[in-house]
Amino acid sequence: MTFPVFPHQASRIAIETDRIYLGLLCLSVAVCLVVFVPMIFFLFKYRSTHPADRTPRRLPQNKIEITWTLIPLFVFMAFYAWAARQYFEIERPPPDARNINVIGKQWMWKIQHPEGNREINELHVPVGRIVKLTMTSQDVIHSFFLPEFRIKQDVVPGRYTAEWFKAENIGTYNIFCSEYCGTSHSKMIGHVIVMSPADYQTWLIRGQPGSTLAQSGGRLFLELGCSGCHIGPSIVRAPPLDGVFGKPVPLTTGDVVLADEAYLRDSILFPAKQIVAGYTNDMPTFAAKVSEEELLELIAYLKSLGTTQ
Amino acid sequence: MITAVPQTDIPRPSLAPRRLSNYFEEGGRTLASWLLTTDHKRIGLLYLYSIIVYFIIAAFAAALIRIELITPAGDLVTSETYNKLFTIHGTLMVWFFLIPSVPAVLGNFVLPLMLGARDVAFPKLNLLSWYLFNLGGLMALYAVAFGGADTGWTFYTPYSSTYSHSHVVTMAAGVFIAGFGSILTGLNFIITIHKMRAPGLTWFRLPLFVWSLYSTSVILVLATPVLAMTLALMSLERIWGLGVFDPKLGGDPVLFQHLFWFYSHPAVYIMILPGMGVVSELIPCFSRKPIFGYHFIAFSSVAIAVLGFLVWGHHMFVSSESIYAGLVFSLLSYLVAVPSAIKVFNWTMTMYRGRIYLSTPFLYALGFIGLFTIGGLTGLFLAALGVDVHVHGTYFIIAHFHYIMVGGMVTAFMGGLHYWWPKITGRLYPENLGRLAALIMFIGFNLTFFPQFVVGYLGMPRRYHSYAPEFQIYNVLSTAGASILGIGYLLPLIYFIWSLKHGRRAPSNPWKATGLEWQTSSPPPKHNFHETPVVTEEPYQYSPVPEQRLIYG
Numbered sequence: 056m057t058f059p060v061f062p063h064q065a066s067r068i069a070i071e072t073d074r075i076y077l078g079l080l081c082l083s084v085a086v087c088l089v090v091f092v093p094m095i096f097f098l099f100k101y102r103s104t105h106p107a108d109r110t111p112r113r114l115p116q117n118k119i120e121i122t123w124t125l126i127p128l129f130v131f132m133a134f135y136a137w138a139a140r141q142y143f144e145i146e147r148p149p150p151d152a153r154n155i156n157v158i159g160k161q162w163m164w165k166i167q168h169p170e171g172n173r174e175i176n177e178l179h180v181p182v183g184r185i186v187k188l189t190m191t192s193q194d195v196i197h198s199f200f201l202p203e204f205r206i207k208q209d210v211v212p213g214r215y216t217a218e219w220f221k222a223e224n225i226g227t228y229n230i231f232c233s234e235y236c237g238t239s240h241s242k243m244i245g246h247v248i249v250m251s252p253a254d255y256q257t258w259l260i261r262g263q264p265g266s267t268l269a270q271s272g273g274r275l276f277l278e279l280g281c282s283g284c285h286i287g288p289s290i291v292r293a294p295p296l297d298g299v300f301g302k303p304v305p306l307t308t309g310d311v312v313l314a315d316e317a318y319l320r321d322s323i324l325f326p327a328k329q330i331v332a333g334y335t336n337d338m339p340t341f342a343a344k345v346s347e348e349e350l351l352e353l354i355a356y357l358k359s360l361g362t363t364q
Numbered sequence: 365m366i367t368a369v370p371q372t373d374i375p376r377p378s379l380a381p382r383r384l385s386n387y388f389e390e391g392g393r394t395l396a397s398w399l400l401t402t403d404h405k406r407i408g409l410l411y412l413y414s415i416i417v418y419f420i421i422a423a424f425a426a427a428l429i430r431i432e433l434i435t436p437a438g439d440l441v442t443s444e445t446y447n448k449l450f451t452i453h454g455t456l457m458v459w460f461f462l463i464p465s466v467p468a469v470l471g472n473f474v475l476p477l478m479l480g481a482r483d484v485a486f487p488k489l490n491l492l493s494w495y496l497f498n499l500g501g502l503m504a505l506y507a508v509a510f511g512g513a514d515t516g517w518t519f520y521t522p523y524s525s526t527y528s529h530s531h532v533v534t535m536a537a538g539v540f541i542a543g544f545g546s547i548l549t550g551l552n553f554i555i556t557i558h559k560m561r562a563p564g565l566t567w568f569r570l571p572l573f574v575w576s577l578y579s580t581s582v583i584l585v586l587a588t589p590v591l592a593m594t595l596a597l598m599s600l601e602r603i604w605g606l607g608v609f610d611p612k613l614g615g616d617p618v619l620f621q622h623l624f625w626f627y628s629h630p631a632v633y634i635m636i637l638p639g640m641g642v643v644s645e646l647i648p649c650f651s652r653k654p655i656f657g658y659h660f661i662a663f664s665s666v667a668i669a670v671l672g673f674l675v676w677g678h679h680m681f682v683s684s685e686s687i688y689a690g691l692v693f694s695l696l697s698y699l700v701a702v703p704s705a706i707k708v709f710n711w712t713m714t715m716y717r718g719r720i721y722l723s724t725p726f727l728y729a730l731g732f733i734g735l736f737t738i739g740g741l742t743g744l745f746l747a748a749l750g751v752d753v754h755v756h757g758t759y760f761i762i763a764h765f766h767y768i769m770v771g772g773m774v775t776a777f778m779g780g781l782h783y784w785w786p787k788i789t790g791r792l793y794p795e796n797l798g799r800l801a802a803l804i805m806f807i808g809f810n811l812t813f814f815p816q817f818v819v820g821y822l823g824m825p826r827r828y829h830s831y832a833p834e835f836q837i838y839n840v841l842s843t844a845g846a847s848i849l850g851i852g853y854l855l856p857l858i859y860f861i862w863s864l865k866h867g868r869r870a871p872s873n874p875w876k877a878t879g880l881e882w883q884t885s886s887p888p889p890k891h892n893f894h895e896t897p898v899v900t901e902e903p904y905q906y907s908p909v910p911e912q913r914l915i916y917g
Contacts, residue, residue, distance in 0.1 A: 057837075058818075058837060058838075059822060059834060060818060060821070060822070061821070061822070062821075062822050062823050071750070072750055072751060072753075072754055075748060075750055075751050076745065076751055076754075076821070079741075079744055079745050079748060079751065082741070082744070083738075083741040083742070083744070086705075086737065086741055087737065087738075087741070090708055090709070090712055090733070090737055091734070091737075093712055093716075094712045094715065094730070094733070097712070097715035097716055097718070097720065098715065098720055098722075098730075101651070101715060101716075101717065101718050101719060101720045101908070102720050102722065103719050103720060103721045103722075103911060104911075107717075108717070109717050109718070109719060109908040109909050110717070110909075111717065111908075112717060116656070116657060119657075119713070120657055120660050120706070120710075123705070123706065123709045124702060124705075124706055127701070127702055127705045128699075128702050131698040131699075131701060131702070131744065132698065134698075134744065134748060135694060135695055135698045135747075135748070137748075137750075138694070138748030138749045138750040138751055138752075139691055139694060139749050139750070140750070141749065141750025141751075142681070142687065142690060142691075142694075142749030142750045142752075142753065143687065144750070145750060145753050146687045146690075146753075147687070161527070194522075194527060195520075195522055195523040195526075195527050195617075196520060196522070196523070196617055198682065198757060200757065200823070200825060202754070202822065202823025203823075205753065205754040206753055206754070207682050207753060207754070207756060207757065208682050208684070209682050209683045209684055211611075211617060211618060211683070211684050212522065212610075212611045212612070212617060213611025213612075213616070213617070214611075214684060216684045229823065229832065231823065231825045231828075232825070233756070233757035233758065233825040233826075234520070234757060235447075235515075235516050235518075235520065235523070235826075235827040236523060237447075237514070237523055237527060237528065238443045238444055238447065238514070239443055240443075240447070240827060240828065240829070241438065241443070241825075241827075241828035241829045241830045241831065242443075242830070244832075325614075
């Protein structure tokens with residue numbers, strides 16, 4: 056029988072989180088000693104039947120109170136800052152990451168790789184490479200929890216959330232859904248499979264996806280009729296989409312928004328919400344026509360469009 | 365603390381027993397005399413009976429959960445049933461046991477006595493609160509009996525508003541209705557404390573229990589309406605597709621979390637502040653010392669109540685809330701830990717040069733300090749942003765809040781119940797059994813919940829019907845602990861009932877305690893005092909010398 060205390064440390068983030076955890080553990084032990092040692096001593100020394108000096112002493116009460124207010128305050132602030140720094144590290148994906156899409160659904164995880172590979176409840180990644188997950192849900196809120204990497208992020212319907220990690224070792228690690236999502240919540244589990252770069256390449260090719268995510272998106276772009284207005288000469292004027300991703304977009308309201316995933320998603324589902332300056336809203340909604348997977352394909356396609364105009 | 369005027373004539377009616385001088389006899393013993401009573405003491409007892417019923421049902425759900433979790437496979441009940449069990453457990457325990465436990469039972473009983481008042485400010489409103497509370501409770505039980513809800517006590521959208529196929533609206537309606545009882549109780553207490561204090565009982569002569577009830581009442585009045593609105597919006601979306609929270613209808617599911625925790629984080633303090641108040645009564649009494657740092661403890665209650673409103677976002681660090689919001693909420697969460705630490709230090713310091721009697725209520729107070737300290741310290745882990753990303757939504761948080769709510773609040777409730785039992789019933793409970801039960805509860809509690817910190821850090825998510833085999837050993841320990849804890853709860857239930865008939869008769873002041881509630885007979889007459897007491901001294905005027913004979917100790 057074993058009593059494991061720490062999950063495996065699969066990333067540098069995990070090592071640092073454990074360090075803060077141990078720091079907090081030391082702080083806790085110290086506070087317990089400060090409280091419990093005098094308490095037990097008093098219980099023994101001043102128990103009712105025990106003779107002891109009980110003459111009341113005038114203590115400098117305010118000084119004592121200020122001391123035990125300020126010392127914890129400063130110590131707490133130090134831990135606050137330490138953990139906050141780690142949070143910034145965890146929450147902000149580095150720029151040069153490999154993007155993989157995750158779609159949560161009662162009760163499975165659907166994964167889309169940029170090369171077009173798709174998998175369910177398994178996430179194959181190359182070792183030593185920063186992986187950024189772009190996540191959404193097609194029904195309720197889920198949470199993508201990788202305990203060995205000490206990270207989790209809620210997967211929320213109607214928005215894209217992100218989570219990143221860099222696996223340090225080859226191996227298989229847990230994926231748990233950690234936001235209650237209904238009947239089979241505890242079955243919404245899977246594995247991260249960390250492979251060597253060569254094995255990963257082989258795995259990608261063996262999957263024979265046929266077309267990349269962006270290519271699938273391009274096909275959809277034609278099938279849904281988007282290209283009719285957004286590309287080439289057309290009676291309906293629509294903003295050109297080449298190189299739009301990541302650029303500021305001026306709106307009719309005078310605001311300027313950044314064309315990120317959320318903006319593109321909203322523009323497809325709720326075209327009337329944000330109208331590009333110089334245009335009128337002639338676009339129908341595609342809310343009931345495209346699935347979350349297809350939306351991500353379309354976004355991958357739009358991202359792939361260069362600035363060739 | 366208190367002397368009555370004239371000083372030579374401290375009212376001690378119990379010394380000259382008159383048959384009709386207590387609240388059990390006055391007004392009659394009929395069912396109607398209880399169901400239509402406006403006596404705060406009887407209403408306190410009505411609350412006690414009701415919360416015991418809800419507690420037993422919720423504890424039964426917990427027992428089934430713990431038995432299910434002995435093995436990694438979900439093999440005892442189906443997933444649907446399991447999800448309903450933890451929903452029943454959480455909903456009933458939070459709203460129908462913990463929130464009313466100390467305020468509505470002990471608070472109702474002793475607050476007017478502590479103030480030297482005949483009753484609360486609005487006795488009829490007080491009875492109405494009890495009826496609303498039970499109307500809500502019966503609604504929740506109706507939902508349970510006819511299939512239950514499976515949303516968890518948190519009712520997160522859009523699962524609750526759109527996807528769940530269970531009795532969500534009925535369950536929420538139960539909580540909604542009971543909330544009005546909470547609001548009215550809070551209102552009643554605030555006004556009572558402002559307007560009904562005995563002559564000479566200035567704010568800084570109030571027992572600290574009153575300060576904690578005051579802070580709690582402010583939270584009840586300010587926060588509960590937000591819960592009511594939130595649950596109403598959720599229900600309207602479920603019934604008519606209102607579109608506030610479901611993104612498919614143009615809503616925002618995370619908004620629900622903001623609204624829910626804006627109530628429910630302060631509610632966490634509803635579930636601990638009154639317990640701190642009880643402990644602030646017990647520590648000086650059984651240490652025979654004035655409490656150390658009276659003003660600091662009193663104002664720390666207020667500080668907790670105020671700061672408690674500003675930390676709700678720490679439940680949402682991984683919800684997709686802005687990381688800058690996370691920074692602020694984490695900072696405020698660390699700040700709110702400071703007043704809690706101040707209380708613990710002051711309680712410990714009170715024992716210095718005291719004369720300590722290890723009676724049952726004091727054992728509970730010590731248990732409270734120990735368990736609350738661990739609960740509070742693990743709160744620092746959860747408030748730490750980078751660490752919370754890992755432990756959020758795991759058994760770590762389950763262990764943490766059980767240390768606060770059960771280790772803290774239930775322990776304090778048991779301590780208070782033993783302390784005031786002679787006053788409430790006029791009978792003494794068996795002391796040795798009392799100490800034994802306190803010990804069993806302490807051991808059982810730690811064995812149940814300490815392993816959950818470890819298994820939480822290992823990564824076991826909460827609300828999992830089946831789990832990975834590497835988590836099993838800690839779940840087995842937890843279940844073993846829960847069975848011990850169960851015995852710890854059963855024991856007082858038995859000996860308290862036994863003591864009603866067979867316990868020794870209690871004197872007016874078995875603990876030689878200060879505080880107006882001990883100046884009247886046990887049990888008190890219907891209108892509490894034959895003469896309105898006048899207060900001329902500071903609170904907690906205990907002295908460690910010479911040795912005093914308490915009834916037990």
